Amino acid sequence: MSDVAIERVPKGRLGVWLLIAGELVIFGGFIACYILTRLEYPEFGSKDAAGHLNIWVGTVNTVILLISNWTMVVAHEAALEKNVAKMKNFMIFTLVLGLVFLGIKLGYEWPHDFSLGHTIASSKAIVGAEPGGEVMKVSLFWSYYFLMTGFHGLHIVVGSLVIFFVMLSCSGGENLHRVELAGAYWHLVELVWVILFPMFYLIK
Amino acid sequence: MAEEKDYHGKQNYVMILGVIGVLLVAMVGVALATTGSTKVLGISALATVQFFVVLGNLMHLKYEPALVKLVAYCSVVFIIIFIFGVMTDTLLVNLDSSANGKIWLKEID
Numbered sequence: 001m002s003d004v005a006i007e008r009v010p011k012g013r014l015g016v017w018l019l020i021a022g023e024l025v026i027f028g029g030f031i032a033c034y035i036l037t038r039l040e041y042p043e044f045g046s047k048d049a050a051g052h053l054n055i056w057v058g059t060v061n062t063v064i065l066l067i068s069n070w071t072m073v074v075a076h077e078a079a080l081e082k083n084v085a086k087m088k089n090f091m092i093f094t095l096v097l098g099l100v101f102l103g104i105k106l107g108y109e110w111p112h113d114f115s116l117g118h119t120i121a122s123s124k125a126i127v128g129a130e131p132g133g134e135v136m137k138v139s140l141f142w143s144y145y146f147l148m149t150g151f152h153g154l155h156i157v158v159g160s161l162v163i164f165f166v167m168l169s170c171s172g173g174e175n176l177h178r179v180e181l182a183g184a185y186w187h188l189v190e191l192v193w194v195i196l197f198p199m200f201y202l203i204k
Numbered sequence: 205m206a207e208e209k210d211y212h213g214k215q216n217y218v219m220i221l222g223v224i225g226v227l228l229v230a231m232v233g234v235a236l237a238t239t240g241s242t243k244v245l246g247i248s249a250l251a252t253v254q255f256f257v258v259l260g261n262l263m264h265l266k267y268e269p270a271l272v273k274l275v276a277y278c279s280v281v282f283i284i285i286f287i288f289g290v291m292t293d294t295l296l297v298n299l300d301s302s303a304n305g306k307i308w309l310k311e312i313d
Contacts (some may be wrong), residue, residue, distance in 0.1 A: 007273075008269055009269050011290060013268075013272065014271065014272065014275070017268070017272045017275050017276060020263075020276065020279075021275045021276055021278065021279035022279070024276075024279040024280065025279045025282055025283065026281065028218070028279070028280075028283030028286065029286065031283070032283060032286050032287040032290065034293060035287065036287070036294045037294075038308075039291075039294075040294060041261060055232065055235065055236075059228070059232055062228060063225075063228070066221065066224055066225065066228070069221075069258075069262055070217060070218075070221045073217045073262060074217065077217075136224075136239055140231075180264075183265070183302050184263050185230075187258060187262045187263045188263070190258055190262065191255060191258050191259060191263070193259060193311075194251055194254045194255050194258055195251060195255060197249075198231055198235070198247045198248070198251045199251075201231065202234075202235035202247050203235070203243065203247055204243055
């Protein structure tokens, strides 16, 4: 790669893409570990593990995240047209949809799982469980599930904060290119969810 | 530092959203209507297409300069190499063994 090619890419854009690449590798490591364990443990698809997750709740959350990605690209288009009011409105829509996604995840799905004794450690299930037995394997599924969806949720929180602060910094009509960079980070959460949703909710 | 510029042209985001939505419906349909390896392969194929539609069109990767594409695709290729590199190690040992972790050591005859 020549120096000229590196010089042509703005620092901010290159920085965001380096961050995204790093995030992809981190999530990729988690996903790879899950797939390899899943291939060895068919119990991950049982009714006490993936079979317990509600496809329709997951689908609704996926649609919410998808719409939030659309509102973010509309905000970016508004930024290109220097229409600051429209840009701010659609960034606020994006934030609200992100919060709705988190609300369903943290306010409905997780509490329901917790009430049945499933946690990241699943200590209730492990007590007295035979090493390598089915209970232990089901417990491992929940460890993966909470780790990955929790880490994904953390990215939604960070992405929401980024969008919020970019919206504030662009309110005066300056630095509007930041909207696209914030959007690229927001699309990363959709990109990861596109893999997590079928992996946990659909393949049982 | 290079000036910020709009790397991409006008896109029809409603159509892109529609494509992703159709892929989502197809994925759920495959999940409900099929079983076994057909289900796993069908869902995996649709999820992969959806992944690259998001990466290319929503994240605008297909309009980015070559260096940015290189950075992004290197991470994807790294993950694929990682999965297949580790696959032989995990699938060729018996994880159900009660050897308490010793299964990760190669046995010497």
